[in-house]
Structure formats: structure tokens, C-alpha cells
Amino acid sequence: MKIMVTGGTNGMGKGVAKVLAATDDHSHEIIILCRSRELGEKVIQEFKETTLNEKVSLIICDLTKLSDVHNAINEIQSKHTFLDGIFINAGLGYAAKRVETEDGMDPHFQVNYLSHFMLTLNLLSLLERSQSGGRVIFNVTEGGEIYWDDMQMKIDWGYEAGIQQAMVAKRMFLVKLHDLYKNKHNTKISFIGFQIPKTVWSNQLNIIPAPMRMMATLMKLFGRFITIEECGEMMAPLFTETQKESLKKSGKFITLKNDEFIEIKEDMVILNQELQEKLWEISLKLCADEKTNQISKSLFNLEQFDE
Numbered sequence: 472m473k474i475m476v477t478g479g480t481n482g483m484g485k486g487v488a489k490v491l492a493a494t495d496d497h498s499h500e501i502i503i504l505c506r507s508r509e510l511g512e513k514v515i516q517e518f519k520e521t522t523l524n525e526k527v528s529l530i531i532c533d534l535t536k537l538s539d540v541h542n543a544i545n546e547i548q549s550k551h552t553f554l555d556g557i558f559i560n561a562g563l564g565y566a567a568k569r570v571e572t573e574d575g576m577d578p579h580f581q582v583n584y585l586s587h588f589m590l591t592l593n594l595l596s597l598l599e600r601s602q603s604g605g606r607v608i609f610n611v612t613e614g615g616e617i618y619w620d621d622m623q624m625k626i627d628w629g630y631e632a633g634i635q636q637a638m639v640a641k642r643m644f645l646v647k648l649h650d651l652y653k654n655k656h657n658t659k660i661s662f663i664g665f666q667i668p669k670t671v672w673s674n675q676l677n678i679i680p681a682p683m684r685m686m687a688t689l690m691k692l693f694g695r696f697i698t699i700e701e702c703g704e705m706m707a708p709l710f711t712e713t714q715k716e717s718l719k720k721s722g723k724f725i726t727l728k729n730d731e732f733i734e735i736k737e738d739m740v741i742l743n744q745e746l747q748e749k750l751w752e753i754s755l756k757l758c759a760d761e762k763t764n765q766i767s768k769s770l771f772n773l774e775q776f777d778e
């Protein structure tokens with residue numbers, strides 16, 4: 472399998488990339504999309520030594536910049552003829568204040584959701600060429616809401632609200648993608664939302680303020696956290712399972728309980744098609760990218776044709 476992981480230099484993304492690199496006799500090829508070449512190369516070195524997998528490469532992309540996403544898409548398409556899976560994971564967590572991106576957006580909205588919206592739409596054609604059944608796994612959590620009148624959180628900002636808004640947007644996006652792909656006759660890709668059942672001891676713990684870190688350290692003593700490798704072990708099957716198994720989960724929001732993937736009942740707001748399409752339109756406008764618009768049009772034309 473050839474799998475791309477966004478944010479594979481730390482936390483959950485690194486855990487998933489590392490376990491996949493070590494799985495199935497090092498047969499999987501891993502592409503890490505990351506913002507720091509230096510950190511990315513350190514991770515490749517670490518994987519080579521610990522997993523013995525030599526097939527790990529980097530795509531450098533700062534997800535706070537749509538211009539970087541555009542360049543990353545071109546680079547991936549020029550280097551790869553297919554992809555079997557993508558882990559939509561990179562995310563900005565704790566932030567002390569709102570620092571607007573150069574595209575004029577809330578950074579949580581742009582990094583955690585919008586850049587992934589553009590990336591995913593542009594890489595669908597590579598996933599369609601997968602021999603093993605393309606799949607996109609979204610790292611998502613329950614709760615949250617879209618602030619329709621203040622999506623960029625200019626009036627009322629909070630980092631937690633920003634993270635949650637992006638989670639809701641990702642869940643709406645994956646459900647819409649699933650519905651659009653249901654109408655495609657020749658190709659199937661699965662779009663799955665996964666919520667990790669336990670908190671992962673990630674790089675976030677190095678970023679949060681000292682009092683929060685002390686509280687987390689205390690919780691760690693009570694076994695409230697799992698390691699990034701344990702997270703990787705839980706999630707790896709989502710990337711390596713058969714297309715048939717993967718398609719059964721498509722469009723669903725799932726988690727892991729007693730070693731089994733189970734469905735989480737999705738909120739009515741997320742399943743509301745009008746709201747999904749409203750968000751999609753807003754996202755397309757914010758991307759302001761001709762190619763992304765064309766891809767979107769072709770997906771929607773197909774839907775109308777089938778109706």
C-alpha cells in the first residue's frame with residue numbers, strides 16, 4: 472500500500488506512519504506531508520532504524536498556506552501515479568492567540584480543515600487508480616459546531632472552538648464525499664471518520680501551558696493516555712484492510728471498542744445535505760482554485776446525472 476499521512480512528524484500521524492512502515496514486512500510505502508524538512512528527515516532516519524523500511528519520503532507543505540498546498544498537489548501528482556490511502560490528520564492544537572494566516576483565515580480552520588479539503592479533492596484521481604481500493608481516513612472527534620456567521624473567528628476566538636469547528640467541517644466533508652462517490656460507477660473510494668477512543672500523548676503536551684501540562688502528567692500516571700505507537704496499532708487496519716471491508720465503513724463515523732470498529736451515531740447537523748453543500752461552496756470560494764473548482768463540478772455533475 473502507498474499511504475500519505477499529513478502531519479506525520481509528530482503525534483497521531485507519526486504513530487500511524489511508524490506502525491504502517493513496520494507492518495507487513497515493510498512492504499508499505501509511506502509519504503509524510505510535513506511543514507519542516509529538517510524534522511521530516513529526522514523522522515525518516517528514525518523509521519529507517521526502527522522499522523527497517525526504506526520507502527519513506529517527504530512532501531513539504533505548510534498547511535497555513537494555500538500556495539503551499541497547491542505546490543504540494545503538483546509535486547505529489549508529478550512523483551506518484553496512484554495512492555492507496557491518505558490519513559487526513561495534521562492539526563494545529565493549542566494556541567495562545569489567533570494569528571491570522573497569510574490567506575486571511577483562522578489557522579485552525581485552514582490547517583485542520585480547508586487545506587485538507589483542497590488536498591483531498593485534488594488527490595482523488597490518484598486514489599481512483601489504487602489497485603487495493605483507495606481510502607481516506609479522517610482524524611475526527613465528536614461535538615463542535617460551525618460558526619456560520621464568524622467562521623474565521625474574527626469576533627469570537629478560542630482555540631478549542633476552532634479545533635472543534637474544523638472537526639465538524641471534516642465530518643461534513645467526508646459524508647458528502649461518500650455520497651458523491653456512491654454515484655460513481657467505475658470506481659469506489661471509502662471516506663471514513665475515525666475517533667481515537669483514548670487521548671494520545673502527542674506533541675501537544677510540549678506546547679500547552681505549564682498548569683495544563685502538570686494536569687496531563689498527573690492523568691498520565693492514572694493511565695489516561697496512550698502512546699503514539701498504540702494509536703498507530705489501533706488505526707493501521709483501517710489502511711491495510713481489504714477494499715470490501717473499507718467500503719462497509721465509508722461515510723461513517725467510527726471508533727474502536729473492545730478491539731472492534733463500531734459506529735458512532737452521527738449528529739443530524741452533520742448529515743444535513745443543505746448544510747454540507749453550504750460548507751462545500753464556502754470552502755470552494757475560500758480555496759479560489761480553478762482546478763479544485765473543476766473537480767468539484769465534475770463530482771456534482773455526476774450526482775445530478777444519476778438523479
Ligand SMILES: NC(=O)c1ccc[n+]([C@@H]2O[C@H](COP(=O)([O-])OP(=O)(O)OC[C@H]3O[C@@H](n4cnc5c(N)ncnc54)[C@H](OP(=O)(O)O)[C@@H]3O)[C@@H](O)[C@H]2O)c1
Pocket residue numbers: 477478479480481482483484504505506507510532533534535560561562563564582583610611612634667669670671672673674675
Ligand atoms: N492527541 C489526541 O489525543 C487527539 C485525539 C483526537 C484527535 N486529535 C487530533 O489529531 C490531530 C493531530 O494531533 P496530535 O495530538 O497528534 O498533535 P501533534 O503531536 O501536535 O501533531 C500534529 C501534527 O500536525 C502537524 N502540523 C501542525 N500544523 C501544521 C501546518 N501548518 N502544516 C503542516 N503540518 C502541520 C504537526 O507538524 P510539526 O511536527 O511540524 O509540529 C504534527 O505533525 C489534530 O487534528 C488533533 O486535534 C488528537
